[in-house]
Amino acid sequence: xxxxxxxxxxxxxxxxxxxxxxxxxxxxxxxxxxxxxxxxxxxxxxxxxxxxxxxxxxxxxxxxxxxxxxxxxxxxxxxxxxxxxxxxxxxxxxxxxxxxxxxxxxxxxxxxxxxxxxxxxxxxxxxxxxxxxxxxxxxxxxxxxxxxxxxxxxxxxxxxxxxxxxxxxxxxxxxxxxxxxxxxxxxxxxxxxxxxxxxxxxxxxxxxxxxxxxxxxxxxxxxxxxxxxxxxxxxxxxxxxxxxxxxxxxxxxxxxxxxxxxxxxxxxxxxxxxxxxxxxxxxxxxxxxxxxxxxxxxxxxxxxxxxxxxxxxxxxxxxxxxxxxxxxxxxxxxxxxxxxxxxxxxxxxxxxxxxxxxxxxxxxxxxxxxxxxxxxxxxxxxxxxxxxxxxxxxxxxxxxxxxxxxxxxxxxxxxxxxxxxxxxxxxxxxxxxxxxxxxxxxxxxxxxxxxxxxxxxxxxxxxxxxxxxxxxxxxxxxxxxxxxxxxxxxxxxxxxxxxxxxxxxxxxxxxxxxxxxxxxxxxxxxxxxxxxxxxxxxxxxxxxxxxxxxxxxxxxxxxxxxxxxxxxxxxxxxxxxxxxxxxxxxxx
RNA sequence: GCACUCGUAGCUCAAUUGGAUAGAGCGUCUGACUACGGAUCAGAAGGUUAGGGGUUCGACUCCCUUCGAGUGCACCA
Numbered sequence: 238x239x240x241x242x243x244x245x246x247x248x249x250x251x252x253x254x255x256x257x258x259x260x261x262x263x264x265x266x267x268x269x270x271x272x273x274x275x276x277x278x279x280x281x282x283x284x285x286x287x288x289x290x291x292x293x294x295x296x297x298x299x300x301x302x303x304x305x306x307x308x309x310x311x312x313x314x315x316x317x318x319x320x321x322x323x324x325x326x327x328x329x330x331x332x333x334x335x336x337x338x339x340x341x342x343x344x345x346x347x348x349x350x351x352x353x354x355x356x357x358x359x360x361x362x363x364x365x366x367x368x369x370x371x372x373x374x375x376x377x378x379x380x381x382x383x384x385x386x387x388x389x390x391x392x393x394x395x396x397x398x399x400x401x402x403x404x405x406x407x408x409x410x411x412x413x414x415x416x417x418x419x420x421x422x423x424x425x426x427x428x429x430x431x432x433x434x435x436x437x438x439x440x441x442x443x444x445x446x447x448x449x450x451x452x453x454x455x456x457x458x459x460x461x462x463x464x465x466x467x468x469x470x471x472x473x474x475x476x477x478x479x480x481x482x483x484x485x486x487x488x489x490x491x492x493x494x495x496x497x498x499x500x501x502x503x504x505x506x507x508x509x510x511x512x513x514x515x516x517x518x519x520x521x522x523x524x525x526x527x528x529x530x531x532x533x534x535x536x537x538x539x540x541x542x543x544x545x546x547x548x549x550x551x552x553x554x555x556x557x558x559x560x561x562x563x564x565x566x567x568x569x570x571x572x573x574x575x576x577x578x579x580x581x582x583x584x585x586x587x588x589x590x591x592x593x594x595x596x597x598x599x600x601x602x603x604x605x606x607x608x609x610x611x612x613x614x615x616x617x618x619x620x621x622x623x624x625x626x627x628x629x630x631x632x633x634x635x636x637x638x639x640x641x642x643x644x645x646x647x648x649x650x651x652x653x654x655x656x657x658x659x660x661x662x663x664x665x666x667x668x669x670x671x672x673x674x675x676x677x678x679x680x681x682x683x684x685x686x687x688x689x690x691x692x693x694x695x696x697x698x699x700x701x702x703x704x705x706x707x708x709x710x711x712x713x714x715x716x717x718x719x720x721x722x723x724x725x726x727x728x729x730x731x732x733x734x735x736x737x738x739x740x741x742x743x744x745x746x747x748x749x750x751x752x753x754x755x756x757x758x759x760x761x762x763x764x765x766x767x768x769x770x771x772x773x774x775x776x777x778x779x780x781x782x783x784x785x786x787x788x789x790x791x792x793x794x795x796x797x798x799x800x801x802x803x804x805x806x807x808x809x810x811x812x813x814x815x816x817x818x819x820x821x822x823x824x825x
Numbered sequence: 826g827c828a829c830u831c832g833u834a835g836c837u838c839a840a841u842u843g844g845a846u847a848g849a850g851c852g853u854c855u856g857a858c859u860a861c862g863g864a865u866c867a868g869a870a871g872g873u874u875a876g877g878g879g880u881u882c883g884a885c886u887c888c889c890u891u892c893g894a895g896u897g898c899a900c901c902a
């Protein structure tokens with residue numbers, strides 16, 4: 238549509254002797270209730286034209302119509318110039334772009350981006366909150382790839398610390414040598430079980446101490462279990478052979494469990510980082526910052542940065558005993574990543590409770606003048622809450638990721654069977670299909686919402702399969718495929734249609750927008766943009782499908798044309814869903 | 826207390842980044858060619874965009890303020 242903007246700039250120069258930047262011309266989709274496909278808002282030009290918005294619109298409209306053969310007609314309503322573009326133009330779009338092999342395939346833009354997501358703790362299984370994180374991260378990576386970036390998907394595993402020692406200790410005390418094999422439990426669930434057991438036992442000890450007259454705070458510090466866990470952490474840091482061995486064993490269990498969950502979710506990573514390798518990093522950056530005068534040292538030896546000029550506080554970056562804090566290792570890890578990949582952008586998919594942390598982290602890296610510091614972005618997303626409130630692993634009030642996915646599959650199975658649509662499917666095909674639909678419903682449900690909004694999830698109200706949902710879009714795709722196969726469709730040459738019905742035009746207009754939609758989604762790091770587009774497209778296709786007969790079209794030309802339109806729609810739906818990490822079935 | 830985020834139909838979400846009469850789905854109600862696949866389509870009802878003020882041709886969107894929800898403000902990670 239750039240050619241219209243260009244012409245409008247020329248029009249304004251000719252008519253009103255004023256140069257305007259192309260960006261000041263807002264070209265938008267015409268609202269459905271008006272004639273036309275694109276609209277120019279003319280209010281901003283009234284200052285140059287010294288005429289009313291309607292007259293200004295009419296003048297520009299006339300100029301454009303004379304200038305551009307693609308413009309069939311225009312109408313002006315208040316300050317809105319609605320432009321109708323010729324059917325010839327739209328038909329050309331279909332044949333020259335949409336049906337082309339490379340439609341919506343962006344050329345490499347020469348930029349590299351890292352998307353870090355998932356970043357689990359190895360002391361418990363994944364839950365619904367992690368699912369949102371994983372889906373967002375994976376989808377954003379897909380979208381950036383489609384927009385022309387070279388993408389590196391990274392996972393920073395939090396595999397050390399006091400919380401890991403808690404499950405280890407509880408397993409030592411209560412485990413009786415239990416393993417995933419002996420218990421039949423998935424590895425991450427087994428470890429998670431001991432994490433919960435630790436917390437229970439710890440609480441009991443706290444209560445005992447309180448009964449003996451200690452304050453809550455004292456009791457929390459003095460409980461034998463927490464002391465033992467701390468000792469274990471010290472042993473771990475000292476490289477104690479026995480502790481390390483147990484740590485490795487239990488981590489292996491967890492990784493095996495995670496691998497299965499990731500596989501079910503359909504997410505993957507190109508690069509793993511482990512905190513056990515990175516937690517000591519960052520001290521050289523502290524030194525560098527001191528030399529540059531970005532940091533300062535207090536009398537006790539602790540190192541700080543003063544961010545009050547930026548509206549934040551003073552922030553500790555190194556303890557007085559010389560050991561790292563959270564942000565120290567994040568500084569180091571950022572450097573490590575950059576040294577390895579030299580990426581232009583780095584996206585951190587992390588929940589919004591860490592907004593402040595990332596604000597500080599990025600600010601520090603920028604003040605240090607680090608390469609790549611301008612490309613840092615925290616993709617912050619809202620928590621997933623239950624009707625009962627927040628999910629808490631320690632208290633067991635979580636929606637477990639594996640359970641939820643199994644439930645989604647079961648629901649998909651029940652729905653599909655109830656409709657009796659799986660005749661001729663092998664058992665393996667059926668399982669595959671239920672998984673595709675169940676995950677489609679879940680993924681779409683989580684991704685259609687703006688990431689930064691918090692999400693309420695009611696486990697008792699199952700995720701819908703009708704209306705604005707993943708299965709709705711999947712169904713549209715399957716139905717198109719069915720029609721195409723019935724027609725024995727093959728892509729053939731351009732069909733000489735000359736006129737479009739309005740539903741056909743609407744569909745082509747939407748299809749042409751796909752590359753721009755990918756661009757917008759990439760710029761905003763928002764899968765929701767893609768999700769809403771895919772829905773809009775499916776809906777428009779369904780409308781077309783109901784209004785126009787394809788196999789019984791009026792004539793062969795119309796039939797072939799509509800088949801091509803259908804094939805294009807299926808292709809774009811499939812690609813869009815793919816960007817969300819959602820598969821679309823051929824039959825369902 | 827300070828900072829950040831959010832508040833749109835009964836419910837779950839949109840709104841082309843300041844543009845037209847705020848749109849969808851679910852739910853409720855009414856319809857659709859003896860199904861090119863009905864997980865679909867057409868229609869109805871449902872709104873003081875939390876309240877108030879301001880900025881301007883125009884505000885769900887920007888500014889101020891009140892209320893409500895959430896999160897963060899550790900020599901924890």
